[in-house]
Amino acid sequence: MAAMREAKPVESRDPEDAVDLATRHLVQPWPYAGSVGAEARALIGEGDGIYITDGSGKKLIDGPAGMWCINIGHRREELxxxxxxxxxxxxxxxxxxxxxxxxxxxxxxxxxxxxxxxxxxxxxxxxxxxxxxxxxxxxxxxxxxxxxxxxxxxxxxxxxxxxxxxxxxxxxxxxxxxxxxxxxxxxxxxxxxxxxxxxxxxxxxxxxxxxxxxxxxxxxxxxxxxxxxxxxxxxxxxxxxxxxxxxxxxxxxxxxxxxxxxxxxxxxxxxxxxxxxxxxxxxxxxxxxxxxxxxxxxxxxxxxxxxxxxxxxxxxxxxxxxxxxxxxxxxxxxxxxxxxxxxxxxxxxILETELLAHTQQVAPYFQAQLKTLEALPLVGEVRGMGLMACVECVADRESNDPLELDKDVGKRIDQHCHDLGLLVRPLINMCVMSPPLTITRDQIDDMVSILREGISRTMDDLRREGVWNG
The missing domain is CATH 3.40.640.10 (Type I PLP-dependent aspartate aminotransferase-like (Major domain))
Structure with missing residues (x-):
């Protein structure tokens, strides 16, 4: 078998062209009737390790690992x-x-x-x-x-x-x-x-x-x-x-x-x-x-x-x-x-020789650091296991009721985190993280720090708009 030729980058395209083409021709998964076939979503241009780069060139931690799946990280040449x-x-x-x-x-x-x-x-x-x-x-x-x-x-x-x-x-x-x-x-x-x-x-x-x-x-x-x-x-x-x-x-x-x-x-x-x-x-x-x-x-x-x-x-x-x-x-x-x-x-x-043991080592730290977010009054619970976790936001901690919150609170947190360098997966009043298994302790610290600030900014938004008074 001949050796693989030196990898060349995929031909770059203008992000605005991709947005225009998607709006005119692409039907996205899970669309709403009011925008079906006429929407463009956040453009991702490339990935490397636990990071992705969006259409504007901004580098982000890939908090959901794509969709729970980029376990060994982006850009592994072996694969x-x-x-x-x-x-x-x-x-x-x-x-x-x-x-x-x-x-x-x-x-x-x-x-x-x-x-x-x-x-x-x-x-x-x-x-x-x-x-x-x-x-x-x-x-x-x-x-x-x-x-x-x-x-x-x-x-x-x-x-x-x-x-x-x-x-x-x-x-x-x-x-x-x-x-x-x-x-x-x-x-x-x-x-x-x-x-x-x-x-x-x-x-x-x-x-x-x-x-x-x-x-x-x-x-x-x-x-x-x-x-x-x-x-x-x-x-x-x-x-x-x-x-x-x-x-x-x-x-x-x-x-x-x-x-x-x-x-x-x-x-x-x-x-x-x-x-x-x-x-x-x-x-x-x-x-x-x-x-x-x-x-x-x-x-x-x-x-x-x-x-x-x-x-x-x-x-x-x-x-x-x-x-x-x-x-x-x-x-x-x-x-x-x-x-x-x-x-x-x-x-x-790769999993057997490298990442199963690494996951077992860093998972307790990942869970413990995320658990510190429960000090924020908007956060009702942080739960998870291994390298998957959820931050659930509630209107108050006595009832654990999410229904009185703005239904886009997860999206609000995601947007603030995106501005700060982290992609999370918003689920109504929740934010889910499942990063690539290659994540290190320092990168976990970065993720949690950004998430804390994103939640804090969301709390300020909700208070200012009178949606929440926690």
Whole structure:
């Protein structure tokens, strides 16, 4: 293989041209009807390490790591070289009747990190299609086993599982579904496992007991013979980095096992280093799910790839069935894409040799420094785990009520932070951070310092406008 030619910068374009073209031709994701197809968003020109540069040339800390995904940081030449070399060797093969070596090797490596008997991998194009695949596999599994009625899916408030039709039907954030249809007849929603918004006077232990009791009673009410799967994120990421009560997930897993309900652990965000492990289900939460979905950090966002790790037990049940000719009629054009799998292999090398240990070392400092922001009167709670965290702003600390606040308080903080050199992810009254795993203690100090000033400036704005008097 010839050596990769010296990298040259992509041809520079006038930022104003990009803004004009986007306004005239580009439909952005998650648009509002009043501006759909006629908006331009903040332009990002380049990235390097934990930093990005916007269209005006301003350097910013990439607080969300893209979208929870740039785990090894921007501009890692090792991944660019692998992408180039694999494209020259084999750019694509149809997965319908051929295969490639990187996908098989990556499946072996992923299975080696998965808990329990999760030993096989089905590849997808991202997180939404990974969750969709897990659910369709559950349906197929129960059809083959002669249980066509066992198809209902248990999900929770605060959940985010994707944007494809079935995966989006699981989402538990109201604004995700206000104007969108879904498979509501297939999904049963449970209470969000959010200790910060538990009823007043209820302990965290009592709240966990309530959640488990609700889960058990729901199964009794509906019937275990009608419920096919429970899908849950170990930490609800887009719901505001909701860390569940201790032991709650293990108790849910035990109930699922006792009722022959498949437990699908959605690790699209938490896998591949975000919590210091390749998979958090086993090492962090003590779970052995029936399936784990993954995406984002598997390639650190350098190439679209996702997948589902599936229990050997489930596959053996299918192989032993009386329907050996039953077809799992599901697949994607880019399933097992050779470039994506080659990039993921190199990405996993970097995580294993460098960044898992680094994350475990800096994560306590990251969480402790962010926790100091609770001294600000606007901040109700700072919560998180590993290198993911959320700052939730409230109208007052007695009720923890966010509803009386300006609904754009997160965007206000983000704008101030952008001016100061930090990009955060605003979620109504919350700000989420999940920086690249390469972040150092000094860079954490910079991030927290900017965030503190951004929140302080927002408090001044709210007081001046009479929106908040804290």
């Amino acid at each position: 660019a070289r692998v992408m180039y070399q694999q494209a020259l060797q084999l750019s694509y093969n149809t997965p319908w009747y051929t295969m490639n070596a990187p996908s098989a090797e990556l499946a072996r490596r992923i299975a080696g990190h998965a808990p329990g008997d999760l030993s096989h991998v089905f590849y997808t194009t991202g997180g939404s299609t990974a969750v969709e695949t897990a659910l369709r596999f559950m349906q197929f599994y129960n059809n083959v086993r002669g249980r066509p009625e066992k198809k209902l899916i248990l999900s929770r408030g605060g959940a985010y599982h994707g944007s494809t039709y079935l995966s989006a039907s699981l989402n538990g954030r109201p604004r995700d579904r206000d104007w969108m249809d879904g498979a509501d007849d297939l999904v049963v929603k449970l209470t969000a496992p959010n200790p910060f918004h538990r009823p007043q006077g209820v302990t965290k232990e009592g709240f966990a007991d309530f959640l488990v009791g609700e889960f058990r009673h729901t199964i009794e009410r509906i019937g275990a013979d009608r419920i096919g799967a429970f899908v849950g994120e170990p930490i609800q990421a887009s719901g505001g980095v909701i860390v569940p009560p201790d032991g709650y997930l293990r108790r849910i897993r035990e109930i699922c096992r006792a009722n022959d309900i498949l437990y699908v652990s959605d690790e699209v965000v938490t896998a591949f280093g975000r919590l210091g492990s390749v998979f958090a289900s086993g090492e962090v939460f003590g779970l052995d799910p029936d399936m784990i979905t993954f995406a984002k950090g598997v390639t650190s966002g350098y190439f679209p790839l996702g997948g589902v790790v599936i229990s050997e037990r489930l596959l053996e049940d299918l192989r032993r069935s009386n329907h050996p000719d039953a077809l799992f009629g599901h697949g994607l054009t880019y399933t097992s894409h050779p470039i994506g799998c080659a990039v993921a292999l190199k990405n996993l090398d």
